[in-house]
Amino acid sequence: MGRILLPPDFRAVRYLYGKLADLFGRKWVFVFSMVVFEIGSLLCGAAKDMSMLILGRAVAGIGGGGIFTIAFIIISDIAVIEDRPKYQGMVGGIYGLATIIGPLAGGAFSDHVSWRWCFYINLPLGLVAVPAVVWYLRLPSPPGTLVEKFKRIDILGTVLIFLIVAAVITPTQFGGSVWAWSSPQVIILYIVTAVLLAAFIYVERSLAAEPISRSVSAILGAGLAVGAAFVGAIYYISLFFQIVNGDSATAGGVKSIPLVFSHVGFSIAAGIIMSTTGRYKYAYFIGPVFMIAGIALVSSLNGGSLLVQQIFYLFIFGIGSGLIVQTSIAAAQISVDEEHVAIVTGLAQTTVPLGGAFGIAISGAMFNNIIASDVNNYPVLLNAIKQLQDKFYPVDATQVLALSGLLTDPTITFVTNGTEANANLISIFNGAFKLSYLSLIAYPCIILIMAFLITEYRPKEGEKREIAMAV
Template identity: 30%
Template sequence: MASTPNDSLDKPKSPSDMNSSTEVNSDHAVSSETPDDTSSPPMSKGKLTLILVALCLSVFLAAIDAVIITPALPTIVKDLGASDSGYSWIGSSYLLALAASSPFWSKVSDIFGRKPILLIANFIFLIGSLVAALSYSLPMLIAGRAVQGLGGGGIITLVEISVGDMFSQRERGLFYGIYGAVWAFATAVGPIIGGAFTEYVSWRWCFYFNLPFDGLSLIITFLFLHIHNPKTPLIAGLKAIDWIGSLLIVGATLMFLLGLDFGGVTYPWKSVTVICLILFGLVTYAIFGIYERFAKYPIIPRRIFGNVSLVSTFGVVFCHGACFIAPVFFLPLYFQSVLGASPILSGVWLLPLAISFTASGIIMGIVIQRTGKYLWIIRGTMALLTLAIGIMILFGADRNWGKIVVFQILLAWGIGANMQTLVICVQALVAPEDIGVATGTLNFIRNLATANSVVFGQVVFQGVLHRHYGDLVNAGIPRDIVSRLLNGGAIGGSDLSSTFTPPQLAIYQVAVADALSKMWILYTGICFLGLVISFGIQKKELMTSHETTKTGLEAEEAKRQKNLSARAKTEAHAINGVKAEDA
């Protein structure tokens, strides 16, 4: 495609431009005519629908696996003989691998193409699901969940990138809306399905469930997904991967998140283990940032943080990610521990959130497709999210159906409308050739935010709950049970509270409701910060035309040369400016 980044972002292309086959480069028109470099023929509506179903099915499975095991955790821990702290690893191993792997997947797909890497990610997810389903010990289950997370990170990132490759910026609104709706639906029904499997069949079906559907998605993707495939030679492609950068960012993420995960549960926050993990993780992030400046094909190029709009967008992504995961994680706790709902019933009570979340994503996708405007959506929904989480502070120990339903609807619109709007915003602000790494970076930041958010929320929750120690002991609850509840047991301690007398249970429910209420104050502040940051994002009109995103080693080299040329010009301008001042 003969274009420059500025052209591609600021004005539509003519049909003749769209049929050109010259690689994007602001300084040199690098020809990319290779035998495999032909444009894919237009897809029929039937084939397009089939591909989108396959992609959405993959996203559904990757999303549902983050929450489907939540109601099954007590049963899994009992069956496998795990410790009280062991249950947390069943969920966190998936999220750790998912968060750490996102940047790697996006960059590898830039080198080898989207389709083969998406197929590999699907296959890895399939293997992880099988290992988890067949697990006979906690270490085996944790390993299977980690493999699942590795594949899930690739699926989530590569589906978003593939949609960006297939459609124009305006068209992406609708398809990302559908994508967000699928994510919301999976997040909402996951606990219901997991609870049903656990209660009526076996917790292992939370993982067997993935096998036929992921296999179907893999087959459809293999047969019908036709996007640019560079057919990169294996050895040359492996040599081009930024292995040092990959190890640094994965290592930094694992150390940092493990430190947060251990803190207050496995080890005290002041322990050497927790402090060293968090500190070494932050130091490794700094080393990664320095190294990437000199990497030939960096995992996260510094240029995608090159202006205030992009930095502000990533800031909003972090705040939004921190806030959207909190209700999904803590509302079931409120329903079960305070209002006395069963695991399945707590999932049913989340349906207002799920239905509204699904509707908001699709409606906003259609609005973006028709208007080409997204900035007001980002700011408006961050304001709504701040309001929605703020009024959740009013949740008490009494059951009020008006609050439960209305608050969830407001919350869903604040979360769902921005879920994919931020992806569209980032992709509009970067050059077309950087869509892959920018989308991978967005997912990495969002995953970091969700992991940090749950930990920070738990810290506040446990801290406030500790203030009720005297009330719980005075109610006649044994001190050892109170200690377990105040040191992580309240999150997964439904079995502990089931032994309480009615007066003891009432006092415990008031304590948990108070702790959750104080916790929502933290998330309200984070949402408000995201709203303020959103005003740093500049308006950008979305294109209605589309150009194929080239991948492969030739495209990577063209980007590198373009970046070197831009850097040389910047340095030359700086030198000339200094000389002019001296003169």
């Protein structure tokens, strides 16, 4: 539960860190975020119950939300503008590799040492990183008085982004479990999310002390869309491997590596191209084409698909998402003057995970509704579910992974025709998977629309602000 309610990256905090970096300087906000992350990791490792674990994850999330964002802001301070995309692509690549290594290392710790070391491992790393930053990172203090800096804070925008995250995360967490996807609570909260998002766009475009341009708005919109597509793609392909192929969670994660590998590789490549040529708008046209092709191909997978097909299809999708993710951050930075780089970096860092939350919510609702409807066509599966519920197993057809595990559990002997029921479940899952995955095509289509609103800017000394604000 804590994973969604209190995500480690604390999506809204990323936006706020951009403003804090302007107020108090990059170095000490960076140190603060690392120290808070280490404290949260310590609390998680030492947790005696779920409440303490959730608290620790909340604290770690507040710190972790700043580490990645401030790293990009620091790069924008110490690297010349032509080199920023290259270095930021490398940092993004490291993050992508961590998404592969992290779960595998966590599984190894849990299997052979203790799950607590999934958190304790951060402590020695912090003991090295924090002193290194304090002693060796030398950045100038931001100019201006504290009062002047506080006047620049977009308080209304900050409040709105926090409300948006809360409004979308709550129904995403409880939808399909505590609340039905069609319940008034879920529907109302998603409507509230849409209204708040529209209000946020209006405030940032019109009312904020430092409004963002049309081009930057389009770049951020593309970031939301690529986040929705990428997170949804990762989640459902992992579920596919577990349900259809019968893989473990770890094995399913390993089979997702081609997607992450191409995503990381082309993220770095896009940064190098941008640093070398100054071009980035091409990514918003080419990337969505690869994403659409990858989504269509992956949706065609089934239990009889060859391993080479799985690898190739996932690789294709990763090319498209990789071209866009880090490009969006660098492009947003180039589109504003130096004074606003920290703020726009925080915004850009927020869009991808926030888009991921939206994407999972929408595709999750579609996925569950398809399964809940189709299960009525399979009387053997319906009877098996009823037998489990009669024995106080709280499952239904939308809980595909848990239900499949029960139907194939050799110790559960009271379920009649469990093998046939599981085959029915896999058949229903395949249909829901295909349609839900195809629904992700909407997001690269949105990116293509945003591409026409983006002005490619190759800055020259003294003209950056003029062009950014004129768009």
